[in-house]
Amino acid sequence: MTESATLRVVVADDERPARSFLVAMLRSCGDVDVVGEAAGGAAAVTLIEEKRPDLALLDLQMPEVDGLSVVRLIKKAHLPLIAFVTAYDEYAVHAFELNAIDYLLKPVEPARLRQTLQRAHERLERADYQPTEAARLRAAAVRVDGASGEYLRRIPVRDRDDIVIVAVDHLISVIADGELLHLTIAGGAHYTINYRLKDLEARLDPAHFIRLSRGTLVNVAMLERVSPMPGGTYVVTLRNKQRLSVSRQRARVLREYLLRL
Amino acid sequence: MTSADATTLIHVIGFVTGIALYAMLGAMTLRNEHRGGVPMLSRRGDRIPLFTALLGLLWNCGALVIYGFRDFGVGTPAPLFIAVAFSALGFLPAVVVHSALQAAGPRSGARALIGTAYSLSTVATFLQIRAAVVGAAVPSRTPLLLLTTGYAVIIALIVVYSPREPAVRHALSAVALAAFSVMALHLSQHAQAADSWPMELVGHHASLPLALVILYQDYRFALADLFLKRLLTLLVLIAIWMAQYVWIAVPFVLPRIEADHTQPLGVGLLLMLGVATAMAYPALRRWVGRFVDRVVLRRADYQRLLADIATRIEDADTAEAALSTACAALGPALSAREVSWSEIDSGARTIGGRAHTSNERGHGASVTVPTADPPAYEIGIGHLTGGRRILSDDLALLDDVALVVARRLDTMRMTRERYARDLREREILQLATEAELRALRAQLNPHFLFNALTTIGHLIQEAPDRALDTLLRLTKLLRAVLKRSDGDFVTLAEELEIVRAYLAIESARFEERLNVTIDVPEEIRDCRIPPLLLQPLVENAIKHGIAPHRSGGRVVVAAQGERDGAETGRLSALSLSVIDTGMGVSQDELERRRGRGIGLSNIVRRLERYYGDAASIEVRSAPGVGTTVRIRVPVGLSGPRERRRRVGAGAGAA
Numbered sequence: 001m002t003e004s005a006t007l008r009v010v011v012a013d014d015e016r017p018a019r020s021f022l023v024a025m026l027r028s029c030g031d032v033d034v035v036g037e038a039a040g041g042a043a044a045v046t047l048i049e050e051k052r053p054d055l056a057l058l059d060l061q062m063p064e065v066d067g068l069s070v071v072r073l074i075k076k077a078h079l080p081l082i083a084f085v086t087a088y089d090e091y092a093v094h095a096f097e098l099n100a101i102d103y104l105l106k107p108v109e110p111a112r113l114r115q116t117l118q119r120a121h122e123r124l125e126r127a128d129y130q131p132t133e134a135a136r137l138r139a140a141a142v143r144v145d146g147a148s149g150e151y152l153r154r155i156p157v158r159d160r161d162d163i164v165i166v167a168v169d170h171l172i173s174v175i176a177d178g179e180l181l182h183l184t185i186a187g188g189a190h191y192t193i194n195y196r197l198k199d200l201e202a203r204l205d206p207a208h209f210i211r212l213s214r215g216t217l218v219n220v221a222m223l224e225r226v227s228p229m230p231g232g233t234y235v236v237t238l239r240n241k242q243r244l245s246v247s248r249q250r251a252r253v254l255r256e257y258l259l260r261l
Numbered sequence: 262m263t264s265a266d267a268t269t270l271i272h273v274i275g276f277v278t279g280i281a282l283y284a285m286l287g288a289m290t291l292r293n294e295h296r297g298g299v300p301m302l303s304r305r306g307d308r309i310p311l312f313t314a315l316l317g318l319l320w321n322c323g324a325l326v327i328y329g330f331r332d333f334g335v336g337t338p339a340p341l342f343i344a345v346a347f348s349a350l351g352f353l354p355a356v357v358v359h360s361a362l363q364a365a366g367p368r369s370g371a372r373a374l375i376g377t378a379y380s381l382s383t384v385a386t387f388l389q390i391r392a393a394v395v396g397a398a399v400p401s402r403t404p405l406l407l408l409t410t411g412y413a414v415i416i417a418l419i420v421v422y423s424p425r426e427p428a429v430r431h432a433l434s435a436v437a438l439a440a441f442s443v444m445a446l447h448l449s450q451h452a453q454a455a456d457s458w459p460m461e462l463v464g465h466h467a468s469l470p471l472a473l474v475i476l477y478q479d480y481r482f483a484l485a486d487l488f489l490k491r492l493l494t495l496l497v498l499i500a501i502w503m504a505q506y507v508w509i510a511v512p513f514v515l516p517r518i519e520a521d522h523t524q525p526l527g528v529g530l531l532l533m534l535g536v537a538t539a540m541a542y543p544a545l546r547r548w549v550g551r552f553v554d555r556v557v558l559r560r561a562d563y564q565r566l567l568a569d570i571a572t573r574i575e576d577a578d579t580a581e582a583a584l585s586t587a588c589a590a591l592g593p594a595l596s597a598r599e600v601s602w603s604e605i606d607s608g609a610r611t612i613g614g615r616a617h618t619s620n621e622r623g624h625g626a627s628v629t630v631p632t633a634d635p636p637a638y639e640i641g642i643g644h645l646t647g648g649r650r651i652l653s654d655d656l657a658l659l660d661d662v663a664l665v666v667a668r669r670l671d672t673m674r675m676t677r678e679r680y681a682r683d684l685r686e687r688e689i690l691q692l693a694t695e696a697e698l699r700a701l702r703a704q705l706n707p708h709f710l711f712n713a714l715t716t717i718g719h720l721i722q723e724a725p726d727r728a729l730d731t732l733l734r735l736t737k738l739l740r741a742v743l744k745r746s747d748g749d750f751v752t753l754a755e756e757l758e759i760v761r762a763y764l765a766i767e768s769a770r771f772e773e774r775l776n777v778t779i780d781v782p783e784e785i786r787d788c789r790i791p792p793l794l795l796q797p798l799v800e801n802a803i804k805h806g807i808a809p810h811r812s813g814g815r816v817v818v819a820a821q822g823e824r825d826g827a828e829t830g831r832l833s834a835l836s837l838s839v840i841d842t843g844m845g846v847s848q849d850e851l852e853r854r855r856g857r858g859i860g861l862s863n864i865v866r867r868l869e870r871y872y873g874d875a876a877s878i879e880v881r882s883a884p885g886v887g888t889t890v891r892i893r894v895p896v897g898l899s900g901p902r903e904r905r906r907r908v909g910a911g912a913g914a915a
Contacts, residue, residue, distance in 0.1 A: 017772070
């Protein structure tokens, strides 16, 4: 066997019993080295970037930073193979089945776990796994997030090595730049996340967030002034004095929705 | 047939009719004194019909004797007897005046006139009796003359005095008095000589129409219509008898009997006539009644009206509609200006209270709709137009209509109650089923169940004792849920056991992140509450308050008894709280969730069903602070439990 015979694994679950159960089972599988355990999503990101494991077993339901956010927050180059663990989540399971992303159901069966480990071994032997894996993960994440039915209340973002939890109420504006989104937060902080504006908009309460143009989304509560411009458009001034122009198409929506008494 | 024969016949029939008439009047007055517990003749002035009956009886009896003696040549009765009879006759106009003027209202001028009339009659009586005592000719001409002239003056005064009274009234009183005066005048002038029989009829039997006039004049006498019908029937019957006597018996039958006493044909014919007349009586009565209703009183056909109302209220589906329909039909039939209904205080109504006139002149009436259960209603009849008054048949109609409406209302209420009960039972059943499903889903919530199993899996390796313990709790929880599916009320202690089992499993899973406090005093643990009332709240607290929190939080389950007034008072209500120190949400977020969440809305609806307004639920939440759900339910209600049993039985049978 080569050195890849020993799989370096990280386990993240906020529930210690579940985590211990999984770790104990992993240890009983011979060719596995559990290099770390994380009791939450943020810790998992840090741990993964620090330990650079081959495989991360991530619980889907974790407070504040869930399994999908962990994947999104990890720097692309550090992304290991991922297997999600869930007690029961119809939507997630469907999404993963469709995208052939590995998932385990609690309580985890040893045979099923060994299958996951086996698959990880095989993938590691192929060099091209990473880009396709990342794309699959993103697509799955969007599906799962969209299916949950609840509006997003917090967005975990990277601030260098830290994870910052941004409450959506404090979000002032979101400006798209390709696949990156620049978030402006009340208090003057700026963060960038890797997400599509369309997907983020779908997860935010439409009563609180409004699109000003193809690439901008603002918090209605942060609007301060709306100035009409020639041609029937507007320029919007936000609480932080940020000025954003409104596209002709969105100006109509704005008129009907916002500027009506 | 000689003139004397006819006169004798007229006298006998006339006076006997008079006796019957006035006796009837007296009897009806006395009998109806207590009609349906509503005294119609309670006031002193209401004695007038009774007084009239007495005077009329006295006169007719006396006259029968006097003229009977004279015509059959038996002799002359005692002068004093004659004087008393004629005095009774002399008092009748005073009663007429009294009745007419009292109806016009208590005014000093009216009182003076009434006084004058009675004085006049008293003086005439005195003169009459004096004539008898001193042995002068009886009846004496002087008092009769006095009466005639005196009452002529009084008539004139009444006509002048009350020009604003409805024309009908003084026309009637004038007619009555005039008829009487003519009679008196006639008596005073032709006392000795026998006149032709029509003159005798007019002269001596004016007291017959007078009786009617008095009745019609007296607005308090609600039986006028009934009396009129009976009287007319009687008169028609007498007319038939007389016609048979004059045109059949006298010319054809009597000569045969006189010619041959052994011939049975004549007697048989007479008997046949009698039997035929008797057999025709019911038809006659019906015909007269219809005549009085249609022609004299211009009434609608009450039988048809009643049937019509009964049919029409069948279509009504609310009490309001039924009552309005009945009122709308009664209005034109009674020619009332206004017919209305109102709900009455059920405590104030007299059970089975019959229709009664609402004021002394019979201008309006009211009747209670005798429904079996409250609310009770009253139908009120306003003033009648065209001088009509509420008479006994009208009251009888009102009674019948009220009864018909009451039956309909009772039927309606019963139908509605049965429907509401069915609906309620079905809803409770449905809610119970929903709660059970929800409970099953909650306890068998895949998340919960698989997480619990994972926890047990971990504990088997790390702490086999605790693993077994948790396994047994899970078993208990599942068993409790399955057992509770009959939906019966449980004790607070039983519910708390489920909550504890649930919390124990969740504690094993969340470990130090979940802190639990259960604070329930011992003395309220036997209170009964709907099943699975607390458990869903606790589950919500963990799901929304603890699980999303990295550092967890505390769940407090608390219960308190509320007592009436003092510390030692009876336990009246339970206050149950589930508090978490978790995330909390803003008010509008709370509203949004409430709309979606099955758990809380199910609890709200179940509380409404079981307790109505007596229970309440309050949810308070603040972001970052946590959520408190407080339920207040009354205790000591066995009702809901009984109802549940029945529902359970019904479901079992279905």
